[in-house]
Amino acid sequence: MVPHNFLALPQEQSSLDAAQVVLIPVPYDSTTSFRSGSREGPEAIITASYGLEDYDFELELDVSEIGIHTTGALEPHMAGPGPMTERVRDAVTTYLDTGRTVGLLGGEHSITIGSVQAHVDAYPSLSVLYLDAHADLRDEYMGTPFGHASAARRVYECCPISLAGVRSLCQEEHDFIRKNNVPVWYWDPNSQRSSPEGVLDSLSDTVYVSVDLDVLDPALMPAVGTPEPGGMNWHQLVSLLGKLAESRRIVGFDVCELAPADGPPACSYTAAKLVYKLVAYACGNRQGR
Numbered sequence: 519m520v521p522h523n524f525l526a527l528p529q530e531q532s533s534l535d536a537a538q539v540v541l542i543p544v545p546y547d548s549t550t551s552f553r554s555g556s557r558e559g560p561e562a563i564i565t566a567s568y569g570l571e572d573y574d575f576e577l578e579l580d581v582s583e584i585g586i587h588t589t590g591a592l593e594p595h596m597a598g599p600g601p602m603t604e605r606v607r608d609a610v611t612t613y614l615d616t617g618r619t620v621g622l623l624g625g626e627h628s629i630t631i632g633s634v635q636a637h638v639d640a641y642p643s644l645s646v647l648y649l650d651a652h653a654d655l656r657d658e659y660m661g662t663p664f665g666h667a668s669a670a671r672r673v674y675e676c677c678p679i680s681l682a683g684v685r686s687l688c689q690e691e692h693d694f695i696r697k698n699n700v701p702v703w704y705w706d707p708n709s710q711r712s713s714p715e716g717v718l719d720s721l722s723d724t725v726y727v728s729v730d731l732d733v734l735d736p737a738l739m740p741a742v743g744t745p746e747p748g749g750m751n752w753h754q755l756v757s758l759l760g761k762l763a764e765s766r767r768i769v770g771f772d773v774c775e776l777a778p779a780d781g782p783p784a785c786s787y788t789a790a791k792l793v794y795k796l797v798a799y800a801c802g803n804r805q806g807r
């Protein structure tokens with residue numbers, strides 16, 4: 519029988535004792551506005567990961583040797599997004615306290631809030647690289663301040679945040695960015711408004727990476743709740759993360775918003791590969807690379 523965990527690893531590489539990285543599946547999509555379905559994301563990522571090669575050709579590293587423990591799925595809190603944020607924060611804190619690197623498998627993007635809160639407690643100098651087609655800077659949306667459209671705004675309140683890949687904004691968000699000088703790399707290849715260097719330079723040495731898969735172009739990643747045309751391609755995303763890992767320590771991450779029913783199976787595989795890359799960039803250095 520195939521072990522049911524990320525990369526289908528044997529016990530020697532997937533037990534908590536053996537693992538440097540803990541992945542927490544968070545099948546939650548209560549506040550998604552346009553299309554739901556990201557509650558199916560974590561399971562699709564884990565299943566797709568069975569087909570990944572353990573060896574990473576780019577990094578010349580066997581990612582399975584890092585040791586990856588996949589926890590049981592975090593149960594959605596039915597009292598609403600506020601209590602759910604607390605639940606995520608508590609779960610992440612539990613594993614940070616054991617010295618592990620924690621990654622979340624989403625689930626909608628609101629799960630980032632509790633995870634970043636937990637990481638700020640553990641790493642007071644944390645900053646966040648937030649990759650998303652949308653700015654997610656609304657103070658509240660549809661009656662809650664803890665929804666997916668406000669995730670970056672709540673993060674901004676607890677540590678410095680830099681956005682990349684943004685190509686859709688409301689007026690309130692655009693004003694907020696200008697007023698507060700939030701570093702943003704707008705995804706508009708013809709624009710002189712911003713650059714990747716500006717965004718990377720603005721980050722502290724200890725970085726949490728949050729990925730909304732809609733940062734990718736919908737031709738590559740249609741399986742998201744709010745697809746937005748004209749996004750990054752795979753190599754642009756991965757090389758940005760690679761550049762980040764060269765100069766900063768990635769201490770935690772999440773990959774959110776995969777709604778597998780909205781796209782072909784390749785999307786789940788792409789999401790799984792991104793998780794795998796983040797595991798490698800976060801912990802690969804400690805393997806003596």
Ligand SMILES: [Mn+2]
Nearest residue numbers: 627650654730
């Ligand atoms: Mn988002």
